[in-house]
Amino acid sequence: MTSRSKEAIASRLAEARRRTLELIAPLDDEQLNRVYSPLLSPLAWDLGHIANFEELWLVQTIGGREPLHGDLGRFYDAIENPRRTRGELPILRDAELRSYLADVRERTLDVLEDVEIGPDVEDRLLRDGFVYEMLIAHEQQHNETMLQLLQMVEGYEVSRGVGHLSPGQASGTILIEGGSYEIGAPANGFAYDNERPRHTVELASFEIDRTPVANAAYIAYMEDTGAEPPMHWERDPEGWVLTTAGRRVPVDPSHPVLHVSWHEADSFARWAGKRLPTEHEWEAARDELAGVGQVWEWTSSDFLAYPGFEPFPYREYSAVFFGATYKVLRGGSWATARNVMRPSFRNWDLPERRQIFAGIRCARDVSAERASEIAGDDERERAKREGCV
Numbered sequence: 593m594t595s596r597s598k599e600a601i602a603s604r605l606a607e608a609r610r611r612t613l614e615l616i617a618p619l620d621d622e623q624l625n626r627v628y629s630p631l632l633s634p635l636a637w638d639l640g641h642i643a644n645f646e647e648l649w650l651v652q653t654i655g656g657r658e659p660l661h662g663d664l665g666r667f668y669d670a671i672e673n674p675r676r677t678r679g680e681l682p683i684l685r686d687a688e689l690r691s692y693l694a695d696v697r698e699r700t701l702d703v704l705e706d707v708e709i710g711p712d713v714e715d716r717l718l719r720d721g722f723v724y725e726m727l728i729a730h731e732q733q734h735n736e737t738m739l740q741l742l743q744m745v746e747g748y749e750v751s752r753g754v755g756h757l758s759p760g761q762a763s764g765t766i767l768i769e770g771g772s773y774e775i776g777a778p779a780n781g782f783a784y785d786n787e788r789p790r791h792t793v794e795l796a797s798f799e800i801d802r803t804p805v806a807n808a809a810y811i812a813y814m815e816d817t818g819a820e821p822p823m824h825w826e827r828d829p830e831g832w833v834l835t836t837a838g839r840r841v842p843v844d845p846s847h848p849v850l851h852v853s854w855h856e857a858d859s860f861a862r863w864a865g866k867r868l869p870t871e872h873e874w875e876a877a878r879d880e881l882a883g884v885g886q887v888w889e890w891t892s893s894d895f896l897a898y899p900g901f902e903p904f905p906y907r908e909y910s911a912v913f914f915g916a917t918y919k920v921l922r923g924g925s926w927a928t929a930r931n932v933m934r935p936s937f938r939n940w941d942l943p944e945r946r947q948i949f950a951g952i953r954c955a956r957d958v959s960a961e962r963a964s965e966i967a968g969d970d971e972r973e974r975a976k977r978e979g980c981v
């Protein structure tokens with residue numbers, strides 16, 4: 593790989609870091625260390641974890657160097673340290689934390705100068721710069737988790753660089769015809785192990801909503817069923833208000849509903865006479881959908897390995913999570929970096945989680961009559977092509 597590509601990697605690493613630092617710029621050390629919710633890490637943990645993950649992969653693994661702080665890394669292991677415990681850990685804080693971020697980055701750039709990156713490199717971590725792409729995506733994905741917490745910080749203003757919610761425009765449903773669909777990431781280019789291998793699935797015809805469910809529809813559902821409001825909503829005499837960042841802003845009925853659990857998404861869909869799409873259906877319909885990138889969309893699918901799955905570069909990224917415990921979310925939210933939103937990207941989370949930026953898009957089976965109508969259309973199309981009519 594040419595030095596120009598290395599420069600490109602360095603500048604993308606810098607860009608991701610700029611965004612991270614911009615998110616925390618308005619905060620003081622006390623706010624970085626504070627535990628706002630047992631459901632979320634203090635920001636100081638996220639920051640140290642971002643730097644430690646970088647040190648582990650880009651300095652220790654790739655560069656063969658020793659860590660700066662001995663076995664400090666064990667406190668930044670996400671699996672070993674559940675979120676509710678992270679505020680109590682002897683992690684780096686304040687000035688020490690800031691210099692750790694900078695010192696690791698300096699070493700990363702040192703190592704980058706010496707490595708060989710390219711399409712033909714034998715080391716899969718370095719081939720096409722995989723490990724650098726992984727690190728950039730990791731930091732960007734943590735930015736989203738940080739935003740989940742930042743909206744609990746009194747008076748916090750989301751900066752201009754970050755996306756925002758907008759009202760759904762189109763409505764109605766889209767018909768996706770049954771057939772064979774290619775699912776998953778192609779063999780080349782960056783993707784996580786769980787998106788591979790690309791494979792064919794057979795889908796029956798189905799209908800899917802053009803846009804995610806709006807707050808107005810969710811309020812109708814709450815009024816009809818007595819269901820709980822989404823996280824961060826409270827009732828004022830005038831109506832529902834959003835209470836993020838210590839403000840009280842009327843809920844916009846046209847915005848997509850956000851901060852609902854899988855269970856809530858699933859019962860909303862049933863109430864509406866519909867169902868959640870499977871993740872395969874979502875991916876097959878992906879190009880037709882409006883409002884992607886506003887809210888993560890819960891699917892009915894468990895987080896399972898694709899046939900022929902191979903863990904890479906480490907089992908703890910996906911393989912240990914496969915099973916019926918986690919549900920897959922697709923798309924991406926206003927807080928997700930565009931770089932992360934591949935059509936094949938699979939997010940997964942516990943079905944009771946509400947703090948993530950998740951909403952709902954509904955699907956439904958196509959009725960037998962409609963299916964035979966479609967089949968009839970196909971029949972006529974074929975006949976037309978073959979010159980029978």
Ligand SMILES: [Fe+2]
Nearest residue numbers: 641645670730
């Ligand atoms: Fe992480």
